[in-house]
Amino acid sequence: MFVFIIRRLFQTIPVMIGVTLAVFLMMHLIPGDPAQIMAGERADEAQLEQMRENLGLNDPLYQQYFRYVGNAIQGDLGTSIRTDRAVTEEIFTNRIWITFELALYGTVLAVILGLIAGIISATRKYSFSDVSLMIVALFGMSMPNFWLGIMLIYFFSVNLGWFPTIGWESWKHMVLPVLTIGTGGAAIIARMTRSSMLEVLDNDYIRTAYAKGVHDRVVIYKHALRNALVPVVTIVGLQFGTLLGGAVITETVFAINGLGRLVVDSIRMRDFPMVQGTILVCAVLFVVVNFIVDITYRLINKRIELN
Amino acid sequence: MTISNQENILEVRNLCTSFFTDEGEVKAVDGVDFSIEKGKTIGIVGESGSGKSITSLSIMRLVQEPAGKVVDGEIVFKGENLLTKTKKEMRDIRGNKISMIFQEPMTSLNPTLTCGEQIAESLRIHQKLNRKEARVKAIEMLKLVGIPSPEKRVKQYPFELSGGMRQRVMIAIALACNPELLIADEPTTALDVTIQAQILELIKKLQEELGTSLMIITHDLGVVAEMCDRVAVMYCGKVVEYADVKTIFTDPKHPYTIGLLNSVPRHDLKVEGELSVIKGSVPSPFELPSGCRFVTRCPHAREICHRELPALETKEDGNQVRCWIHTDQWEKQAEAVSTHE
Numbered sequence: 214m215f216v217f218i219i220r221r222l223f224q225t226i227p228v229m230i231g232v233t234l235a236v237f238l239m240m241h242l243i244p245g246d247p248a249q250i251m252a253g254e255r256a257d258e259a260q261l262e263q264m265r266e267n268l269g270l271n272d273p274l275y276q277q278y279f280r281y282v283g284n285a286i287q288g289d290l291g292t293s294i295r296t297d298r299a300v301t302e303e304i305f306t307n308r309i310w311i312t313f314e315l316a317l318y319g320t321v322l323a324v325i326l327g328l329i330a331g332i333i334s335a336t337r338k339y340s341f342s343d344v345s346l347m348i349v350a351l352f353g354m355s356m357p358n359f360w361l362g363i364m365l366i367y368f369f370s371v372n373l374g375w376f377p378t379i380g381w382e383s384w385k386h387m388v389l390p391v392l393t394i395g396t397g398g399a400a401i402i403a404r405m406t407r408s409s410m411l412e413v414l415d416n417d418y419i420r421t422a423y424a425k426g427v428h429d430r431v432v433i434y435k436h437a438l439r440n441a442l443v444p445v446v447t448i449v450g451l452q453f454g455t456l457l458g459g460a461v462i463t464e465t466v467f468a469i470n471g472l473g474r475l476v477v478d479s480i481r482m483r484d485f486p487m488v489q490g491t492i493l494v495c496a497v498l499f500v501v502v503n504f505i506v507d508i509t510y511r512l513i514n515k516r517i518e519l520n
Numbered sequence: 521m522t523i524s525n526q527e528n529i530l531e532v533r534n535l536c537t538s539f540f541t542d543e544g545e546v547k548a549v550d551g552v553d554f555s556i557e558k559g560k561t562i563g564i565v566g567e568s569g570s571g572k573s574i575t576s577l578s579i580m581r582l583v584q585e586p587a588g589k590v591v592d593g594e595i596v597f598k599g600e601n602l603l604t605k606t607k608k609e610m611r612d613i614r615g616n617k618i619s620m621i622f623q624e625p626m627t628s629l630n631p632t633l634t635c636g637e638q639i640a641e642s643l644r645i646h647q648k649l650n651r652k653e654a655r656v657k658a659i660e661m662l663k664l665v666g667i668p669s670p671e672k673r674v675k676q677y678p679f680e681l682s683g684g685m686r687q688r689v690m691i692a693i694a695l696a697c698n699p700e701l702l703i704a705d706e707p708t709t710a711l712d713v714t715i716q717a718q719i720l721e722l723i724k725k726l727q728e729e730l731g732t733s734l735m736i737i738t739h740d741l742g743v744v745a746e747m748c749d750r751v752a753v754m755y756c757g758k759v760v761e762y763a764d765v766k767t768i769f770t771d772p773k774h775p776y777t778i779g780l781l782n783s784v785p786r787h788d789l790k791v792e793g794e795l796s797v798i799k800g801s802v803p804s805p806f807e808l809p810s811g812c813r814f815v816t817r818c819p820h821a822r823e824i825c826h827r828e829l830p831a832l833e834t835k836e837d838g839n840q841v842r843c844w845i846h847t848d849q850w851e852k853q854a855e856a857v858s859t860h861e
Contacts, residue, residue: 417627423582424622425615425642425693429607439632514632 214511221507225500232496236489237281241274250485251294290493291486295479300490304472309494311381312471315463316456318391323398324449330399331406331445336433338411346403353400362393362466379468390467394460398452405448409441416440442513450506457502458495528596529701529733530579531555535593537571537578540586546805548574548588550757553832554750556701561727561734563748563765565741565780569802571757572737573623576703579735580620581610597701616646619694621723623706625686629678635662635689636674639696646697661692666722684715691722698730705737720746741784745769753777756802756813759832763839773841775818812844820845 248264249256256264265271269280284290290300330350334343369389370378380386413419414437422436461473468474472491479487537549549571556562564572577583578590581602595602597618602610614620622628629638639661640654649657655674662670665688678686687707694702704723708716724747727734736747744751744765751768753761753776761774772778779798800817809815812825824844832842844850 417622417624418630420582421622421628421690421693422630422641423614424580424620426611426613426645427615427641428611428645436630436633440630 217511218508221504225504228500229497232493232500233282233285234278236493236496237278239489239492240485250483285493290490293479293484293487295482295484295487300486303487304475304491304494308470308472308475311469312457312460312464312473314387315381315390315394315460315469315471316453318387319394319456319460320398320449320453322391322395323402323452326395326399327402328406328445330403332410332433332438334403334407335410335414335441343407347407350400350403353396354404356396358393358397358460358462359466361396362389362463365389365393366466381467381469381471390460390463390469393466394456394463398449398456401448401452402445405445406441409444410437413437413441439513443510446506446509446513450502450509454499454502457498527557528555529558529598530735531594531596532575532579533594533596535575535578535595536591537574537583537588538591539588543806547757547808548805549578551593552752552754552757552759554752554759554762556733556735557749558700559727559731559733560749561736561747563744563751564735564737564754565739565744565751566754567739567802569756569805570754572739572754573705575754576620576705576735576737579703580614580618581605582614612646615642615694615699616697617699618701618703619697619699621687621690621694621702621704621707623709625683625690625710628690629686631678634675634677635681638678639674639689639693642693642696657696658692661696662689664695664726665689665692666718667692683711684719687711687715687719688722691719691726695726695730695732699732701733701735702727703735703737706739707736708740708743709738723747741769741780753780756805756808758813758842759840760814760842761840762832763841767837767839773835773839773846774814774843775820775845776814779817812842822850824849 243250248261248268248270251268252260252264269277272280288301290304292298293300293303296303330346334346337343366378366389369375376385376388381390410433414433419432419436422432427436458472460471461477463469464471464473465477472495476488476491478484479491532552532554535549535552536547539546539548552571552575554562554564564575566572574583574588579595579597579602581590583590590603593603597613602613605613629635633641636655636658639658640649640651643649643654643657644651647654647657659670659674662673667673667685667688673681673685678689681689687710691707702723707723708719711719720743723734723736726732734747736743738744748765750762750764752759753768753774755776761768761772761777763773768777769781772781776798779796782796783798785795798817799819803809803813803816809826811827811829812818812821813829815821815825818825822844830842830844830847832840833846834840835846
């Protein structure tokens with residue numbers, strides 16, 4: 214297991230190089246002069262030159278890249294143009310934790326609902342409950358988040374007055390955004406669990422379990438579910454990673470000050486270092502989540518080896 | 521109340537198992553009768569699709585409903601009809617009184633559980649052992665089935681073992697609770713020839729040690745000769761010949777049994793030319809002949825064979841055969857044909 218983790222860690226190195234390179238090159242790929250963007254429209258040539266000098270834009274590209282990575286490793290992702298605060302400070306003081314909470318609760322909700330629905334559907338194939346659950350799941354998957362969010366606000370906040378419309382303070386604030394963000398995931402997990410369970414239930418070792426006199430319930434939860442979980446874990450990991458990368462729409466609809474909203478605001482204000490920093494942090498988080506998913510795989514099914 | 525012979529551990533009477541498909545009913549097992557004496561071995565022989573495996577799954581009540589169903593008959597195990605048992609009563613019998621070994625050792629073990637856990641599971645269910653006791657017994661079982669360093673193997677996953685080793689683990693699982701009847705569904709088909717012999721020897725040895733009755737399903741007549749006391753030859757869901765093993769090999773009665781025996785390469789007989797085959801193939805379950813099921817492939821078929829299904833006739837020696845040739849009707853039929861000519 215230890216060797217597995219070490220080897221898997223080494224595999225993240227090329228990914229990280231790719232990510233930093235892409236984020237770094239963004240600066241140079243956008244049309245126009247980065248110094249111009251940062252210094253603003255009205256800056257004169259002297260100011261621009263000064264800006265280029267400050268940003269190190271006159272150095273060769275590879276030197277700039279190494280400096281960028283070096284700084285990033287030390288936790289320096291530059292300074293926000295908008296607030297003049299360090300990018301890392303802005304991200305890590307508050308924003309990332311809000312998004313983390315939102316993503317975590319959303320994923321937990323999705324996993325609970327999705328697994329229950331998926332197992333019920335698979336064990337009662339073609340029954341009324343199977344068909345109705347899968348129709349609900351289809352709706353869940355097809356509903357866009359912004360629409361679902363607005364509908365939830367309309368019914369539960371505006372009409373019934375049960376929950377506040379915006380913000381992220383008490384549990385009451387969290388209910389609607391978590392529902393919004395979890396529904397799609399729950400639907401995908403339900404469908405995935407169903408198909409994966411149906412495939413597993415057809416296996417010879419399930420028949421062996423029955424032939425041993427194992428109770429139906431134990432066959433489903435111990436023998437089948439564990440094998441069926443492998444593809445489900447992938448989906449859960451991807452979902453969580455994506456949500457961490459900023460639940461842009463949900464955060465915008467509910468005016469939650471998380472990472473997603475930070476990116477949107479920063480793009481609107483052309484706060485370039487902030488956009489770069491947030492994207493880098495999100496990408497790193499995604500890599501970390503995938504790393505955890507791979508270790509979970511290995512725990513579920515010992516046969517998975519690194520090739 | 522069911523009356524049964526005390527000597528017989530299992531009596532299967534008029535067993536009918538059907539599958540209900542969109543194209544209609546498939547009678548996979550159609551009126552099968554046989555019995556197993558305590559401590560003895562019966563072989564069920566036949567081609568693929570003859571209903572051998574479905575017979576064994578029916579005994580275990582493991583035919584997948586609602587697609588498949590035991591529609592008629594009795595399965596009397598130690599004087600009690602298994603078909604009237606509740607789900608819970610059946611669970612108490614499976615893996616405890618009647619165990620089963622399956623054909624595919626590569627896929628019959630759960631890939632996410634260690635071998636030890638899989639053996640211990642039935643011990644914990646049926647013998648109510650705790651985790652530690654079950655583990656000790658699992659190691660004992662691994663030793664019994666001849667797996668080297670069982671303390672190490674008990675912690676390993678099925679993918680870490682070879683096919684032969686996995687089948688040994690399957691046998692350990694099946695015998696863990698010391699069942700009175702062991703059903704082995706083609707236990708050696710998926711294995712190498714050398715491993716096949718080892719596994720058969722192991723099953724035979726354990727059967728003698730533990731006094732288990734054995735029902736072995738196979739299409740390999742070599743296995744039958746090696747292991748069985750009695751043999752039921754099945755064709756298209758029906759038993760066509762049911763006899764002691766010696767008679768099957770020395771004096772087979774049914775043309776299908778004779779065909780099967782002739783198609784086996786023999787090293788003790790020097791036969792010139794090609795190995796004989798049974799011409800044609802097994803008819804589709806949707807288009808079974810109205811008379812004898814074997815009529816489309818039988819070299820002796822006469823008019824009566826096309827018209828009527830022969831009954832399973834019991835001979836003086838107690839052996840049974842389902843063929844017109846061995847009835848009085850056959851001679852009359854022959855006369856009728858010759859007069860006609």
